Amino acid sequence: MTMIQLHDKTFNIYIPHDKIQNRVKAIATEIQLNHAIPVHFVVVLNGAFMFASDLVKALEMHCKVSFIKVSSYEGLESTGVIKLKTDLATDIKGEHVIIIEDIIDSGNTVEFLMRHLSTKSPKSVEVCTLLFKPDAFQKNYQIDYCAFEIPNDFVVGYGMDYNQMGRNLKDLYVYKS
Ligand code: IMP
Ligand code: MG
Numbered sequence: 001m002t003m004i005q006l007h008d009k010t011f012n013i014y015i016p017h018d019k020i021q022n023r024v025k026a027i028a029t030e031i032q033l034n035h036a037i038p039v040h041f042v043v044v045l046n047g048a049f050m051f052a053s054d055l056v057k058a059l060e061m062h063c064k065v066s067f068i069k070v071s072s073y074e075g076l077e078s079t080g081v082i083k084l085k086t087d088l089a090t091d092i093k094g095e096h097v098i099i100i101e102d103i104i105d106s107g108n109t110v111e112f113l114m115r116h117l118s119t120k121s122p123k124s125v126e127v128c129t130l131l132f133k134p135d136a137f138q139k140n141y142q143i144d145y146c147a148f149e150i151p152n153d154f155v156v157g158y159g160m161d162y163n164q165m166g167r168n169l170k171d172l173y174v175y176k177s
Contacts, residue, residue, distance in 0.1 A: 001013065001171075004166070004169070004173055006156065006162045006163075006165040006166050007162060007163055007165060009162060009175055010175075011156055011157075011162075011166070011173035011174060011175050012173060012174055012176065013171055013172075013173055014155060014157075014171070014172045014173050014174040015148065015171065015172040016171050016172075017158075017170045017171050020054075020130075020147070020158060020171075020172065021054065023147035023148060024051070024054045024055055024058055024147065025058045026147075027055065027058075027128065027145050027147055028055055028058035028059045028060075030145055031059065031098065031128070031145065032059060032060060032061055035061070035096060037096065038061065038062045038063050038064065038096075039061075039063050039064070039095070039096045039097070039098050040063070040064040040065075040066065040090075040092050040095040040096065040097050040098070040122075041055075041056065041063055041064065041065045041066070041097075041098050041100050042066050042067070042068055042088065042092070042097055042098070042099050042100065042113075042117065043065060043066070043067050043068070043100045044068060044069075044070060044099065044100060044101045044102070044109070044113065045067050045068065045069040045070075045085075045086070046069070046159070046161070046167065047101075047102030047103065047159045047160045047161065047167070048100045048101050048102040048130070048159060049159050049167075050158050050159035050167070051100065051102055051130040051147075051158065051159055052065070052100045055100065055128070064090070064095070066088050066089065066090045066092075067086070067088070067089075068084075068086065068087060068088050068113065069084075069085040069086035070082055070083060070084055070085060070109055070112065070113065071083050071085055072108065072109055078105060078106055078108065080106075080108065082108055082109055082112040084112075084116065088117075088120070091120070092117065092120050092121075092122045093120060093121045093122065094121065094122070094123050095122050095123055096122070096123055096124045096126075097117060097122040097123075097124065097125045097126070098125075098126045098127070098128050098144075098145075099113055099114070099117070099125065099126070099127050099128065100128050100129075101127065101128070101129040101130070102129070102130050102131065102158075102159050102160050103129060103130060103131040103132070103133070103155070103160065104127075104129045104131070104132045104133065104137065104143060104146075105133050105136045105137075106136055106137065106138050106139075107136075107137045107138055107139035107141070108138075108139075110127055110129075110139075110141070110143075111139050111141065114127070114141065126144040126145070127141070127142070127143050127144050127145070128144060128145035128146075129143060129145070129146050129147070130146075130147045130148065130158070130159075131146075131147065131148050131149075131150050131155065131172075132146045132148070132149050132150070133149075133150055133151070133152050134149055135151065135152045136152050153174050153175065153176065154174070154175045155172050155173065155174050155175070156169065156172070156173050156175070157169035157170070157171055157172045157173045158170065158171065158172050160172075162175070
């Protein structure tokens, strides 16, 4: 489909599934080259579930996968207030952690998560994101793995939502006002 309707808004096709898969495989290879021992992926719910699923399937190494849930977005805007909805249920002490995010926009969410996870004494914390909006980024931490840099547009699909709809779409779509 080249166009979809979610609630009151229309979105256009942006990055098709096969292009996403190519980048996911390349990132899996990068992670494997950097890590000889198993890593512990911390998947940021809800948006990163689909990316994380494809990424760990593309990996040819053992790993742990855990989940953490935060929220900051309402509609098309970040509220700027990060809420920890569900904390990790597993220990990360002494482990190499890689945070898996759907998208880094202002950078607030991942900064919050890096601070929060570092209180649990991991050996290292890296960041892996499907999408990155450099024009919106207000922080200066390093993003270790990134599939696509995109302009400051609102996207849905492949895990990401507009007011909870669109997460199941296998392609990425963009809203142009
Ligand atoms: P940040 O805290 O401003 O970096 O925003 C990150 C979070 O906001 C991401 O984890 C997403 O859940 C959400 N988000 C940011 N941009 C978009 C977008 O274009 N579409 C859907 N969700 C987004
Ligand atoms: Mg997210």
